Amino acid sequence: MSAESPGQKQGFKSKFSNALRPKKSRQVLRKGSRSTTEVPLPPGPDLNKPLPDPAPLQAHRLKYKQMHSQVDTQLGERRDYTTMIHSLGLLDPMDNSGPVEEDNENREPGEGDIAKLPRRLWAYIAWFLSPADAASLSLASITLYRRLGFNYFMVLDHPANYDYKMDFLAGIDRDLPRHLLCFPCGRYHRRTQEGTERLKPSHVINPLFNCPNAQNMLNPPPRHRITHGRTLPFSFVQLAMRAHRFGPHYGISVDSLARRWQRDDWSHSSRYLVHDGRLLMRVTSQTFAPAGLPPSSQRLLLHSREDYWPFFSACAHWRDGELMPACKCALNHIPKARDNGGLQAVEHKVKDRWAGRQHDPNALTTLCGFCRPMRRCPECPSEYLIEVKLTEDRSDPRNLQFRQAIVVTRWTDLGDGTTPNTIEWGAVNGQRDDYDSFQHYEKRAIASIFEAAFTADALPGQRIISMNPKQKKQGEKGHDWY
Ligand SMILES: [Zn+2]
Ligand SMILES: [Zn+2]
Ligand SMILES: [Zn+2]
Incomplete structure (x- = not known):
């Protein structure tokens, strides 16, 4: 991995650190932590003021997004089931930001909670995961890396775990726009025809990157x-x-x-x-x-x-x-x-x-x-x-x-x-x-x-x-x- 792709850890970092952050509902039960009761409810509409005229569906979405904050202070659940069901139907199908990637600045960093769990427990958690997922977990943050260590990457390098290694490498695709994962080599190569790659008949030699296995008929x-x-x-x-x-x-x-x-x-x-x-x-x-x-x-x-x-x-x-x-x-x-x-x-x-x-x-x-x-x-x-x-x-x-x-x-x-x-x-x-x-x-x-x-x-x-x-x-x- 070259200097052109410095952010390769960020994707995993955010993925896992978000996933491992404690839920809001649990935060309210902890002493001294930010409770949802402190989050002010959005102000009601000013009836004297003429409302702007957004598109009807957009207006509907805005209204129900505001209702997101009307949650039970103890359980962190929405109180109005009609709202819940209604908002399901209003989810924007083009909205790709799933809950894992959602960036909420009010959330506390989860590093402390990760560090609280003993090394053996993290190893036990990783034991349930596939070698690819265990390596991804280890790569998610520096704290997790300290807990889990380098071993999971060594495991991936074993020839028997080739498919897992490919799954792991495919997972960091987002962080390497200028590279392409080569399957015979099991590594990323720099794209040599970046953006101008064209599909050609099979008798035309058309390498998309410099690969040591390019002439290897066995692979x-x-x-x-x-x-x-x-x-x-x-x-x-x-x-x-x-x-x-x-x-x-x-x-x-x-x-x-x-x-x-x-x-x-x-x-x-x-x-x-x-x-x-x-x-x-x-x-x-x-x-x-x-x-x-x-x-x-x-x-x-x-x-x-x-x-x-x-x-x-x-x-x-x-x-x-x-x-x-x-x-x-x-x-x-x-x-x-x-x-x-x-x-x-x-x-x-x-x-x-x-x-x-x-x-x-x-x-x-x-x-x-x-x-x-x-x-x-x-x-x-x-x-x-x-x-x-x-x-x-x-x-x-x-x-x-x-x-x-x-x-x-x-x-x-x-x-x-x-x-x-x-x-x-x-x-x-x-x-x-x-x-x-x-x-x-x-x-x-x-x-x-x-x-x-x-x-x-x-x-x-x-x-x-x-x-x-x-x-x-x-x-x-x-x-x-x-
Ligand atoms: Zn016939
Ligand atoms: Zn068939
Ligand atoms: Zn290659």
Whole structure:
């Protein structure tokens, strides 16, 4: 940690010293301490004076903030339950200052109380905490450091406690805007492209800091595969989430991660959104698909020869379940263009007229009950929608025409960007199997959260079914994925 980041202890200091300060309600029972009865009640409104005219909600908030001080002098609790419930509804959702970070100058410093407790008791308290939390407690104030000592930092440095060390280091992120936590090294590096970091294709060397492990193939930095040749390094998730959490100079904007690219006749576009403190990603991939493809051509259209992964964006569990069969089913619905000459065409026309219908190869393709519903991977926060859409083919500018294209959209949740240990990041990369997406996204789909943020009209009501309803996990040994 360099001289550019002198305040790294302040975040923890305030966090813990605030948390450890005695409650107001207990202060009144102590002899000689400041009691809440001494806090004067705010003066009542002067009825003779014409009141200024604040915005109605703001005025309402001010009024109920004043009522905060009407507390029971003995218990420190609010006497009016209606006020309490009412004020809950008036909490400003944009107000990020939680009770821990609230700075109240009337509070007495808690250092004396910390010092009163014997060293053994503090060690006992730390024993209940994880190694990361124990080290954070030790770092919170000089008194606590004297009580707890340096041992907790030594414990963190043990290779077996690597994940705890990362959790601890991620906790001091706020104090290091010009650095970025490197996971292969387990330390902060100075950002070398501060503020100008740009997401690039995976074959472009794009170091964000000077790292001794940069060339170490055995210890690669965490990244998420988007499609062929495109990955999202975890560093970019960190940068986007830091900027969102703490301010623009901590990273880059979420919008700057969006990209459009083409490869192997597929065109892709990606977009990102922060929702509920986590980074969501949408990748839309499409390619023109001729009608009546035999199974072998369908495979060629969907899978790469390089590694047999699908060309569109897929999570680590794409081989299991019905994602690929649903894609092939959708391809089968593309209407066939008919011969325009010969007896057969006349026969078709007569048949069409007899049935009272008109043949139109550009008609909207209707998918069936198997391939139309949105699919959700049960093991990670990924949702897929398969569509067949008429799309303008611009490959020949002199002859613009509409052709049917298969469009596969994937929405996913990449976690909060603190460490790669988050359950979402682990699940989406197939590194853990304790994630249940139907439990985490029980009420609302990732897709509808995402689309509602960008368009006024939300996604048409789609049924969401499991991508792997039978929960069979065969991976490459399965029969349906290719
Ligand atoms: Zn490094
Ligand atoms: Zn179908
Ligand atoms: Zn998955």
